Amino acid sequence: MLTLYYSPIHVNPRRVWITLIEKGLEFELVEVKLINEEQFKPEFLAINPFHHIPVLVDEGFKMVESLAILDYLEAKYPTPPMLPKDAKDLAIVRMVQNISVNEILPASQPMLSVMFDLPGGKNAEAIEQAKIKISTGLKFFENLLDDRPYFGSDNLTLADVVAGTIIPWLLKAGISFDEYPKLSAWCDRIVARPSWQSTQATPEMLQTYHNLLIKRMG
Numbered sequence: 001m002l003t004l005y006y007s008p009i010h011v012n013p014r015r016v017w018i019t020l021i022e023k024g025l026e027f028e029l030v031e032v033k034l035i036n037e038e039q040f041k042p043e044f045l046a047i048n049p050f051h052h053i054p055v056l057v058d059e060g061f062k063m064v065e066s067l068a069i070l071d072y073l074e075a076k077y078p079t080p081p082m083l084p085k086d087a088k089d090l091a092i093v094r095m096v097q098n099i100s101v102n103e104i105l106p107a108s109q110p111m112l113s114v115m116f117d118l119p120g121g122k123n124a125e126a127i128e129q130a131k132i133k134i135s136t137g138l139k140f141f142e143n144l145l146d147d148r149p150y151f152g153s154d155n156l157t158l159a160d161v162v163a164g165t166i167i168p169w170l171l172k173a174g175i176s177f178d179e180y181p182k183l184s185a186w187c188d189r190i191v192a193r194p195s196w197q198s199t200q201a202t203p204e205m206l207q208t209y210h211n212l213l214i215k216r217m218g
């Protein structure tokens with residue numbers, strides 16, 4: 001049995017959650033409530049000493065770090081394949097994963113204050129700088145998309161899973177996609193998938209995340 005330790009609103013566990021669904025695997029979910037700091041409990045620290053979610057356990061084998069978990073799932077459960085074999089396409093997938101996680105996600109942090117209307121959190125200059133960095137990433141992604149529906153593939157890849165749990169949030173933060181028609185169409189295609197729909201944050205989850213952000217600010 002596969003067990004995913006997660007929290008429904010957070011991007012890092014969501015990419016594992018979506019991959020489990022896309023691969024048609026059976027799994028159980030264990031929620032770790034970050035608002036209650038459950039990640040610091042000794043039982044959880046025994047599983048992940050870095051106090052992060054996701055953690056995936058497969059027949060007693062414990063895994064941390066979402067990108068490593070995705071590679072494990074692809075290697076152990078190769079159907080449907082979610083990594084291209086072609087060298088250039090594989091490079092596209094890895095570029096999209098790494099740019100999503102290392103460039104766009106950190107650059108987006110100031111946008112949280114816009115998305116969640118945080119009190120006193122709207123630093124205009126930080127938001128302007130964030131928009132510039134984000135637009136560099138979005139433009140790069142626009143140029144990586146060709147006439148195929150997904151990054152480097154005709155089928156959903158692990159690049160789409162990683163970028164697809166981050167990029168649609170930028171629309172909610174008021175970032176315009178007018179200059180990125182291919183990325184905009186990709187975004188619509190991704191969020192319409194049943195795996196995205198069934199892992200979508202509810203208004204209650206968004207409220208809990210809002211409360212978590214306020215707690216962290218104070």
Ligand SMILES: N[C@@H](CCC(=O)N[C@@H](CS)C(=O)NCC(=O)O)C(=O)O
Pocket residue numbers: 010011012013034039050051052053054064065066067
């Ligand atoms: N590099 C890790 C990052 C995991 C991560 O930062 N998870 C966040 C939720 S999205 C978390 O657990 N935060 C709580 C904490 O670090 O105490 C991964 O990709 O799995």
